[in-house]
Amino acid sequence: MLKVNFYRLNTIEDSKLLFAVVMSKYNGQWIYVKHKKRNTWEIPGGHREQNETIDSTASRELFEETGAKKFNLTPVCIYSVDSDETTDYTESFGQLFYSQVETLEKLPDFEINEIKLFDKIPDNLTYPLIQPFLHEKVLGYLKRV
Template structure:
């Protein structure tokens, strides 16, 4: 079983933030990506490189996975995923971002094979026990902002 927790920004040590995940909108639709070799959709994001600022990770991953050329990106919160499986009892931390993309370029030839633009969370998710919570957290963030 997985447990997802949310934390305010700057409350978890920076060096514990291993990845950035970016809920991105383009033309008022959410972007989900399909990684090469998979048949499921996921939120753009990825692992932080050694010595990389987590905000730079988010911008880099957004470009690499969507082709976003012109965009605004905003930190939303820190989150963790904790597994209670005896073989994998760990808690890993990431930072969740929201981005409004103004311009998409050609999709870079990295790990993503295609993107989709949707109004709601797709049915076939790579991480169905995690991604809907992240999507909803960004919806709450946007609602609270207005």
């Protein structure tokens, strides 16, 4: 079984942050995306490229996966996914962001097939053991700010 762990910002070495995930709202609704190779919904985000800051990863992925042109980006926390089974799987780290998107333009022709706005987290998730925890973490963050 997978376990999602959360850490305060700047408590994990930056070079270990391999992913950026961006919980985003547009016109009061959550943005979820559908990859061309899958039939499920996921939070915009992806892998950090070589020589890229984690903030740049978040901005790039948000644009590539949603067409967001004008937005703010707020780091929320670091997260990791860990397996409690005895496998060769090692804990992997990412940074979770929140974004308020002001402008959505045409979806770029990358790996995302469709974006959709939701009032709450959709049922048909790509990563159902991970994404609900990230969504809840951002909801908690928004209650505090």
